[in-house]
Amino acid sequence: MGLLHDKVAVITGAARGQGEAEARLFHAEGASVILTDITDSGARIAEELGDRAVFCRHDVSSVTDWQQVAQVARDNFGRVDILVNNAGVTGYEPVDAIDPAAMQRYLDIHLFAALHGIQAMVPLMTAGGSIINVASTAALRGYPHYVGYGVSKWALRGLTRYASHDLVGRNIRINTILPGGVETPMLLRDDDGDLIDAARAAVPMKRFGTAEELAQTALFLASDRSSYTTGAEFVVDGGLNA
Numbered sequence: 738m739g740l741l742h743d744k745v746a747v748i749t750g751a752a753r754g755q756g757e758a759e760a761r762l763f764h765a766e767g768a769s770v771i772l773t774d775i776t777d778s779g780a781r782i783a784e785e786l787g788d789r790a791v792f793c794r795h796d797v798s799s800v801t802d803w804q805q806v807a808q809v810a811r812d813n814f815g816r817v818d819i820l821v822n823n824a825g826v827t828g829y830e831p832v833d834a835i836d837p838a839a840m841q842r843y844l845d846i847h848l849f850a851a852l853h854g855i856q857a858m859v860p861l862m863t864a865g866g867s868i869i870n871v872a873s874t875a876a877l878r879g880y881p882h883y884v885g886y887g888v889s890k891w892a893l894r895g896l897t898r899y900a901s902h903d904l905v906g907r908n909i910r911i912n913t914i915l916p917g918g919v920e921t922p923m924l925l926r927d928d929d930g931d932l933i934d935a936a937r938a939a940v941p942m943k944r945f946g947t948a949e950e951l952a953q954t955a956l957f958l959a960s961d962r963s964s965y966t967t968g969a970e971f972v973v974d975g976g977l978n979a
Contacts, residue, residue, distance in 0.1 A: 738767055739767030739768075740767070740956060740959075740961075741763055742766070744767070744768045744769070744959070745769045745770075745771070745810065745814040745816055745818050746760075746768045746770050747770075747806060747810060747819065747821070747858060748760050748771070748772055748821040748823060749774070749795065749822055749854065750773075750824030750825060751773060751774055751782065752776050752778045752779035753774075753778070753921070754922055755948045755952065756772070756823040756824065757779075757948065758947075758948035758951065759951075759952045760782060760786070761786070761952075762949070762955075763819070763952075763959065768789070768819065769790070769813075769814050770783075770786065770789065770790050771806065771817075772790065772792045773793045773795035773797070773824075774792075774795060775794070775795065775796050775824075777792075779794075791809060793805065793806050793809045797854070798845040798849060798853075799853075800853050803857040804857060807857045807858065807860075807861060810858075810861055811861065816863055817861040817862050817866070818865070819866065819867050819959045820855070820867075820868045821869045821955060821959070822850065822851040822854050822869065822870045823869075823871045824846065824850060825847055825871070826843065826846050826847075829882045830882060830883075830884060830885055831884065835885050839885055840885050843885040844892065846889075847872075847886075847889035847890055847892070848892040848893055851896055854868075855868060855904075859904065862907070862909055864907065864909075865908055865909075865964070866907075867909070867910045867912075867959050867963070868900070868904075868909065869912055869914060869955050871914050871916065871951075873916060874915050874974050874978055875887040875890050877978050893913070894913055894970065897912065901967045902968070904967075910963065910966060910967040911967060911968065912958050912963070912966060912968065912970070912971065913970045913971070914954050914955060915971065915972045915973065915974070916973050916974065917940065917946060917972075917978070918936055918945035918975075919945055919946045919947065920946070921948055940974070940977050942976055944975065946974070946975060950973065
């Protein structure tokens with residue numbers, strides 16, 4: 738049996754990148770998975786996975802959409818054991834130029850989406866449940882022109898820590914993964930190849946991580962092997978912040 742045998746996982750942003758890798762790994766480890774994404778390409782992945790996989794189109798910033806995901810979980814599996822708040826957006830804006838609406842979008846998708854997810858899924862969670870918030874090493878230090886993304890990920894770190902105290906009495910764990918550069922479409926969409934090459938060279942391992950490597954950290958936190966771990970932060974960045 739796999740590490741997640743008979744568990745039910747909800748994974749946001751599961752149509753590509755880290756979310757897709759998590760969905761595939763969790764399913765291979767025995768979990769039933771609900772893949773959610775704002776794009777319908779996640780349906781193809783669910784179809785490939787076959788039994789124990791369901792896709793739900795989902796805007797993570799919408800409370801109504803979260804209620805629909807909860808209903809899908811009830812109808813298909815009756816409960817939720819694991820929530821991975823993985824969906825995200827990125828962009829480059831300096832603090833003196835970022836539009837308030839753009840700042841709000843980062844907060845809606847990174848901070849409030851995780852809050853909505855916790856509030857929607859916790860009533861369906863059994864004792865021993867696990868919530869995983871995917872932040873970023875941009876929440877460990879400052880970077881130029883990254884204020885919207887970075888500040889919202891700092892806030893997500895805070896949400897995890899406070900929520901760990903509120904949920905511990907229900908025997909629900911919540912932890913944060915802070916990835917560095919990961920070889921996903923979100924990172925590599927930047928047209929500035931020189932910037933990407935310089936960022937890669939700055940990593941002590943001289944490479945970015947892979948979505949599959951990040952998924953392994955999520956698997957540990959989703960499984961009972963991390964049963965004594967809550968409110969913790971796992972930096973996965975090839976040594977960049979060591």
